[in-house]
Amino acid sequence: MSTAFVVKGVSLYGDTTADIAVTDGVLVDDAAAGATVIDGSGLVVLPGLVDLHTHLREPGREDTETIETGSRAAARGGWTAVHAMANTNPVADTAGVVEQVWSRGQEIGLVDVYPVGAVTVGLRGDQLSEMGAMAQSRARVRLFSDDGKCVSDPVLMRRALEYVKGFGGAVIQHAQDPRLTEGAQMHEGEVSAALGLAGWPAVAEESIVARDVLLAGHVGSRIHVQHVSTAGSVDIVRWAKARGIAVTAEVTPHHLSLTHEEARSYDPRFKVNPPLRTSEDVQALRDALADGTIDIVATDHAPHAIEDKDCEWASAAFGMVGLETAVGVIQQVMVDTGRMTWRDVARVMSEVPARIGSVDHVHGRPLRAGESATFTLIDPQAAYVVDPADLASRSRNTPYAGRTLPGRAVATFLRGTPTYLDPRFEGAFA
Amino acid sequence: MKHLLGTDDLTRAEAIRILDTATQMAATQEREARKLPTLRGKTVVNLFFEDSTRTRISFEAAAKRLSADVINFSAKGSSVSKGESLKDTALTLQAMGADAVVVRHWASGAAHQLAHGNWMHGSVVNAGDGTHQHPTQALLDAYTARRHLVDEPDGKGLDGLRIAIVGDILHSRVARSNVALLTTLGAQVSLVAPPTLIPVGVGPWPVDVFMNLDDALDAHHFDAVMMLRVQRERMSGGGAAYFPSPAEYTRLFGLDSARLARLDAHSIVMHPGPMNRGLEISAEAADSTRSVIVEQVANGVAVRMAALYLLLAGEERP
Numbered sequence: 001m002s003t004a005f006v007v008k009g010v011s012l013y014g015d016t017t018a019d020i021a022v023t024d025g026v027l028v029d030d031a032a033a034g035a036t037v038i039d040g041s042g043l044v045v046l047p048g049l050v051d052l053h054t055h056l057r058e059p060g061r062e063d064t065e066t067i068e069t070g071s072r073a074a075a076r077g078g079w080t081a082v083h084a085m086a087n088t089n090p091v092a093d094t095a096g097v098v099e100q101v102w103s104r105g106q107e108i109g110l111v112d113v114y115p116v117g118a119v120t121v122g123l124r125g126d127q128l129s130e131m132g133a134m135a136q137s138r139a140r141v142r143l144f145s146d147d148g149k150c151v152s153d154p155v156l157m158r159r160a161l162e163y164v165k166g167f168g169g170a171v172i173q174h175a176q177d178p179r180l181t182e183g184a185q186m187h188e189g190e191v192s193a194a195l196g197l198a199g200w201p202a203v204a205e206e207s208i209v210a211r212d213v214l215l216a217g218h219v220g221s222r223i224h225v226q227h228v229s230t231a232g233s234v235d236i237v238r239w240a241k242a243r244g245i246a247v248t249a250e251v252t253p254h255h256l257s258l259t260h261e262e263a264r265s266y267d268p269r270f271k272v273n274p275p276l277r278t279s280e281d282v283q284a285l286r287d288a289l290a291d292g293t294i295d296i297v298a299t300d301h302a303p304h305a306i307e308d309k310d311c312e313w314a315s316a317a318f319g320m321v322g323l324e325t326a327v328g329v330i331q332q333v334m335v336d337t338g339r340m341t342w343r344d345v346a347r348v349m350s351e352v353p354a355r356i357g358s359v360d361h362v363h364g365r366p367l368r369a370g371e372s373a374t375f376t377l378i379d380p381q382a383a384y385v386v387d388p389a390d391l392a393s394r395s396r397n398t399p400y401a402g403r404t405l406p407g408r409a410v411a412t413f414l415r416g417t418p419t420y421l422d423p424r425f426e427g428a429f430a
Numbered sequence: 431m432k433h434l435l436g437t438d439d440l441t442r443a444e445a446i447r448i449l450d451t452a453t454q455m456a457a458t459q460e461r462e463a464r465k466l467p468t469l470r471g472k473t474v475v476n477l478f479f480e481d482s483t484r485t486r487i488s489f490e491a492a493a494k495r496l497s498a499d500v501i502n503f504s505a506k507g508s509s510v511s512k513g514e515s516l517k518d519t520a521l522t523l524q525a526m527g528a529d530a531v532v533v534r535h536w537a538s539g540a541a542h543q544l545a546h547g548n549w550m551h552g553s554v555v556n557a558g559d560g561t562h563q564h565p566t567q568a569l570l571d572a573y574t575a576r577r578h579l580v581d582e583p584d585g586k587g588l589d590g591l592r593i594a595i596v597g598d599i600l601h602s603r604v605a606r607s608n609v610a611l612l613t614t615l616g617a618q619v620s621l622v623a624p625p626t627l628i629p630v631g632v633g634p635w636p637v638d639v640f641m642n643l644d645d646a647l648d649a650h651h652f653d654a655v656m657m658l659r660v661q662r663e664r665m666s667g668g669g670a671a672y673f674p675s676p677a678e679y680t681r682l683f684g685l686d687s688a689r690l691a692r693l694d695a696h697s698i699v700m701h702p703g704p705m706n707r708g709l710e711i712s713a714e715a716a717d718s719t720r721s722v723i724v725e726q727v728a729n730g731v732a733v734r735m736a737a738l739y740l741l742l743a744g745e746e747r748p
Binding site: 185 | 517546629
């Protein structure tokens with residue numbers, strides 16, 4: 001393995017062309033003598049991407065993903081850090097489980113795996129988990145979520161928001177009123193009316209977002225809203241930010257690119273929670289990401305077994321894999337449309353998620369000498385047709401199967417070590 | 431026509447062809463020997479994931495009168511205990527060489543998935559999928575309405591007729607199928623239901639909507655009034671109930687003798703069955719001379735014969 005290499009003529013953040021030289025895992029001004037040379041022409045270099053919303057399924061559902069396969073999928077997608085959601089079996093609601101996840105991630109070494117702790121014991125929504133112990137563990141947990149379920153009890157939510165201030169943590173909320181969404185299958189609107197599928201109304205998300213920003217403002221805590229999916233939620237977040245409330249928000253690539261019209265196929269690959277919404281919602285989300293109302297992109301990578309998707313819509317699991325297609329989708333809907341630059345992509349997929357996750361001392365760093373060589377090379381010309389069989393993830397439930405994406409990550413480095421290399425580079429590091 | 435999945439993808443010409451064929455089928459049922467040799471050697475599977483004796487025996491009678499071999503396959507499963515998957519069932523039927531599968535399923539979209547899942551090659555007839563579609567019910571309703579309300583009905587649609595559908599629109603596959611089919615055939619449809627049982631996304635439907643039956647009767651002279659069954663589970667569940675009480679439902683939406691008397695002399699009363707007498711329909715209305723409810727059942731066999739005939743014996747299309 002080469003300890004010194006230089007990527008020649010690469011586009012820094014998509015604007016200035018430069019060489020990226022690495023010696024012993026650190027970015028340096030000048031390439032070392034004899035450093036391996038990689039042709040970076042036509043490529044964009046960004047700091048390693050940081051996903052704030054990943055389901056790695058280990059422990060419990062290793063048939064659908066493991067920390068290893070999920071790490072490989074992440075590296076392939078350009079990510080160098082992922083935040084693993086707590087809805088595993090057992091639930092990540094104790095220091096023991098989060099330390100296990102964290103150290104397994106380090107052992108594999110392809111991405112830094114940061115466990116997200118459960119807000120409530122067993123995700124049951126009735127008793128706070130020992131968040132302090134998780135924060136003090138070797139996993140240094142800073143984000144807490146019952147993702148998959150909403151912390152719907154307003155008193156419990158208030159307590160959680162207040163409690164995590166003690167160790168600089170934040171609650172990240174899956175906003176879904178459970179009563180308004182009992183049995184819900186897809187966005188409630190014209191398509192659900194035609195298809196006879198039970199509706200998941202936008203208000204079930206918006207009412208929780210509104211409540212949470214008001215609570216966060218009241219107790220002076222920060223709140224992060226997961227997978228914002230509606231125009232109404234965007235308006236509420238915008239209003240809260242204008243009031244000075246410490247709210248941040250994420251949007252997924254699929255909510256930026258797909259609508260509820262996909263459900264007309266009754267193909268459960270398009271079944272996701274929160275559901276795909278209207279084209280008006282998609283436009284509002286794109287506007288909000290471009291203007292900063294929505295802070296970041298997060299994948300909500302949710303692997304599922306074939307049998308949980310190859311069935312009736314109502315029986316199918318919610319969720320889509322997304323780590324490996326995120327860069328291509330964001331390029332397609334935000335960059336190629338002129339709404340954002342690659343520098344903006346670095347902000348919303350690396351720098352700000354690292355800050356929200358309190359991992360900005362090691363991720364989302366500037367690309368300059370002295371910093372850790374943690375970055376990804378993106379080829380914006382590498383258009384390809386998504387083939388589920390070709391995914392590094394153990395699961396195949398991508399909504400983009402058979403669709404063309406304009407670009408992708410072609411090499412990813414974590415502290416100087418290549419964690420993914422397109423075949424074109426494999427020789428250089430042989 | 432390869433499949434019959436819903437009424438929303440039927441053209442007017444296709445729909446009229448099915449109705450006209452049903453007329454011919456009904457005529458053959460007046461004869462002494464009612465059995466036709468048309469589908470001899472073909473296998474029709476009745477695949478029922480949900481109990482419905484009425485619909486199953488109607489399809490069974492239709493297939494048998496066309497001389498098809500009929501296999502009844504009860505694959506009862508629920509969203510809780512899934513049992514054998516839809517896919518495995520389809521692969522089994524393919525292996526058995528089913529020419530047509532008549533499928534009733536609790537999940538919306540199941541017939542669509544069976545037809546388009548690359549699991550089997552036979553024709554799929556949707557006998558009701560969740561709260562989505564029930565096309566043969568709508569076709570038999572249209573057939574019944576046409577017989578009573580259109581002179582020399584052969585080759586004609588339902589142009590100019592005004593038809594009310596009263597009841598739980600939100601959860602009704604019968605309502606969805608009828609809105610599309612009746613409109614395609616030229617009728618104007620009014621929906622009458624408590625606002626809680628009207629889908630949120632009803633906006634683009636080609637209908638007008640009334641929130642009680644008297645308002646609807648004030649606004650239009652209906653040629654046909656179709657009463658839908660009210661499911662008991664819609665009334666329970668505390669805060670989740672869709673209306674306060676059966677009595678209030680009957681007061682606002684029930685077809686009682688007073689409302690029956692407001693109908694024009696030629697108007698007919700329909701119900702897909704089974705009825706809740708005294709709830710959505712009074713005994714007087716159900717048993718009145720305007721009621722065509724029993725005839726709907728008989729017409730169901732003729733319409734299903736027509737559908738199977740056109741799917742399995744119709745000329746090959748490229």
